[in-house]
Amino acid sequence: xxxxxxxxxxxxxxxxxxxxxxxxxxxxxxxxxxxxxxxxxxxxxxxxxxxxxxxxxxxxxxxxxxxxxxxxxxxxxxxxxxxxxxxxxxxxxxxxxxxxxxxxxxxxxxxxxxxxxxxxxxxxxxxxxxxxxxxxxxxxxxxxxxxxxxxxxxxxxxxxxxxxxxxxxxxxxxxxxxxxxxxxxxxxxxxxxxxxxxxxxxxxxxxxxxxxxxxxxxxxxxxxxxxxxxxxxxxxxxxxxxxxxxxxxxxxxxx
Amino acid sequence: xxxxxxxxxxxxxxxxxxxxxxxxxxxxxxxxxxxxxxxxxxxxxxxxxxxxxxxxxxxxxxxxxxxxxxxxxxxxxxxxxxxxxxxxxxxxxxxxxxxxxxxxxxxxxxxxxxxxxxxxxxxxxxxxxxxxxxxxxxxxxxxxxxxxxxxxxxxxxxxxxxxxxxxxxxxxxxxxxxxxxxxxxxxxxxxxxxxxxxxxxxxxxxxxxxxxxxxxxxxxxxxxxxxxxxxxxxxxxxxxxxxxxxxxxxxxxxxxxxxxxxxxxxxxxxxxxxxxxxxxxxxxxxxxxxxxxxxxxxxxxxxxxxxxxxxxxxxxxxxxxxxxxxxxxxxxxxxxx
Numbered sequence: 193x194x195x196x197x198x199x200x201x202x203x204x205x206x207x208x209x210x211x212x213x214x215x216x217x218x219x220x221x222x223x224x225x226x227x228x229x230x231x232x233x234x235x236x237x238x239x240x241x242x243x244x245x246x247x248x249x250x251x252x253x254x255x256x257x258x259x260x261x262x263x264x265x266x267x268x269x270x271x272x273x274x275x276x277x278x279x280x281x282x283x284x285x286x287x288x289x290x291x292x293x294x295x296x297x298x299x300x301x302x303x304x305x306x307x308x309x310x311x312x313x314x315x316x317x318x319x320x321x322x323x324x325x326x327x328x329x330x331x332x333x334x335x336x337x338x339x340x341x342x343x344x345x346x347x348x349x350x351x352x353x354x355x356x357x358x359x360x361x362x363x364x365x366x367x368x369x370x371x372x373x374x375x376x377x378x379x380x381x382x383x384x385x386x387x388x389x390x391x392x393x394x395x396x397x398x399x400x401x402x403x404x405x406x407x408x409x410x411x412x413x414x415x416x417x418x419x420x421x422x423x424x425x426x427x428x429x430x431x432x433x434x435x436x437x438x439x440x441x442x443x444x445x446x447x
Numbered sequence: 448x449x450x451x452x453x454x455x456x457x458x459x460x461x462x463x464x465x466x467x468x469x470x471x472x473x474x475x476x477x478x479x480x481x482x483x484x485x486x487x488x489x490x491x492x493x494x495x496x497x498x499x500x501x502x503x504x505x506x507x508x509x510x511x512x513x514x515x516x517x518x519x520x521x522x523x524x525x526x527x528x529x530x531x532x533x534x535x536x537x538x539x540x541x542x543x544x545x546x547x548x549x550x551x552x553x554x555x556x557x558x559x560x561x562x563x564x565x566x567x568x569x570x571x572x573x574x575x576x577x578x579x580x581x582x583x584x585x586x587x588x589x590x591x592x593x594x595x596x597x598x599x600x601x602x603x604x605x606x607x608x609x610x611x612x613x614x615x616x617x618x619x620x621x622x623x624x625x626x627x628x629x630x631x632x633x634x635x636x637x638x639x640x641x642x643x644x645x646x647x648x649x650x651x652x653x654x655x656x657x658x659x660x661x662x663x664x665x666x667x668x669x670x671x672x673x674x675x676x677x678x679x680x681x682x683x684x685x686x687x688x689x690x691x692x693x694x695x696x697x698x699x700x701x702x703x704x705x706x707x708x709x710x711x712x713x714x715x716x717x718x719x720x721x722x723x724x725x726x727x728x729x730x731x732x733x734x735x736x737x738x739x740x741x742x743x744x745x746x747x748x749x750x751x752x753x754x755x756x757x758x759x760x761x762x763x764x765x766x767x768x769x770x771x772x773x774x775x776x777x778x779x780x781x782x783x784x
Contacts, residue, residue, distance in 0.1 A: 194553050201550040209538040212579075280534025284595060287498045287528040288551035289520050446500030 202298025256380035270350030331410035341427035348434030468658035481649035489658035527596035676724030
């Protein structure tokens with residue numbers, strides 16, 4: 193099965209690069225730690241506001257952070273692709289008979305695998321600091337699926353941009369431009385009910401928010417099947433759209 | 448037998464500039480074919496189309512019996528492509544990187560192992576095979592890059608500027624490798640803007656300019672088109688208008704001389720083709736002196752591919768490398784006739 197083989201070849205290569213770069217390991221381990229420590233301190237008193245769903249900001253923020261990190265992780269992968277483009281590796285790969293969808297799927301699986309890793313890191317640190325996950329293993333699995341779909345869509349879109357631009361500047365610009373709004377225009381850091389109306393409206397158009405809405409109840413209250421269903425549909429469409437656009441960018445890469 | 452054939456192959460960028468313009472090219476099985484031309488002549492675009500990276504705007508090509516537009520996958524399986532950049536992955540070892548391509552070409556595990564050893568040996572990289580590519584020198588990277596293009600034992604190896612920016616020693620080695628690969632029944636298509644490279648390496652050469660073939664033949668045939676000796680005159684640089692006028696005047700003057708066969712203007716002087724160089728030089732100088740044109744430099748050579756190039760494009764390849772010089776001096780670098 194050339195398709196399966198091509199996919200595994202691509203995935204293996206990305207994972208090998210990941211394991212060889214101490215910088216990645218550092219970012220993956222230390223970044224969640226910094227976020228958790230900083231935000232749980234800075235936003236400590238937010239929990240005293242009326243309507244705040246829990247008395248522990250850590251408990252509230254842990255699922256938000258998992259989603260936030262998925263956004264950052266996607267940015268990294270977009271830049272990794274740019275590296276391949278810049279050094280001419282991608283061009284060499286594209287003149288082989290490799291299946292184009294396999295290249296995308298390999299990257300997508302990579303995003304999923306590293307996503308799982310990051311979920312694990314955040315969970316371990318959060319649990320150590322006293323957070324809980326009321327839904328247990330089932331909740332973890334749903335979290336991984338939701339976060340992966342979000343990451344796949346965003347990685348594919350940034351990858352498509354990298355394929356079109358072939359330069360680092362547009363990618364830096366766009367990723368800087370969108371990252372913070374994506375995170376702050378969601379309920380990752382603060383409940384939607386505490387934000388102005390226009391922010392709540394903006395959240396309706398932000399895929400990141402749907403991931404947070406699906407994942408957070410798994411930590412705080414239990415399965416919210418409505419939010420999970422909406423999340424799966426919207427993020428599934430988001431991921432599919434990303435892959436289709438990325439495939440188009442691959443096909444037009446040499447033109 | 449023709450292994451590559453193009454029919455009015457054309458690539459237009461942004462709907463206006465023709466990078467490749469109605470190109471009809473025939474490459475025979477087993478030959479080393481060189482596409483020679485200055486930067487921007489359309490060499491790279493041509494081969495990017497042939498390796499399925501860039502889609503032609505119009506026209507078609509047949510490669511080893513496969514139609515480029517319809518059977519890209521079959522074509523990818525039988526070609527090897529070495530790009531201008533030494534595209535290698537710093538985070539892999541040489542062996543791992545070659546293995547990546549072996550897998551992408553869908554070779555079986557045994558074959559991959561064997562081919563990796565073979566290409567490592569051919570490119571003299573055995574000792575470095577298990578080191579990370581990040582430790583490789585520039586020459587080693589280029590050799591590894593060429594090695595990846597050979598992993599599938601391609602019927603056609605296509606190299607874009609294989610020795611660009613490499614030192615002389617590495618360049619000579621790469622020529623040896625290319626000859627070696629060619630002996631094993633691999634057809635080779637390469638682009639270059641080094642005349643020496645085509646002269647020493649290629650069975651046939653096409654000179655390409657503005658996306659069109661302007662001359663085609665063996666290096667000897669091309670050189671044979673210019674008989675006698677070549678006298679290269681360099682005129683001192685004045686202000687641009689004046690300079691061009693002086694060159695034009697000198698050209699007219701020399702063309703009317705009976706001992707002169709042909710005169711070709713360059714941006715910074717003239718190439719004068721004569722039967723007998725040693726007697727012509729004093730005569731040329733006398734003619735110029737009478738017309739009050741000063742020559743800054745004068746050299747007498749046997750015609751080279753550079754002369755052929757000048758004849759068809761109105762500029763030398765050597766100038767290309769220092770295009771900035773022309774720009775600074777106010778001489779249009781894309782002058783030409």
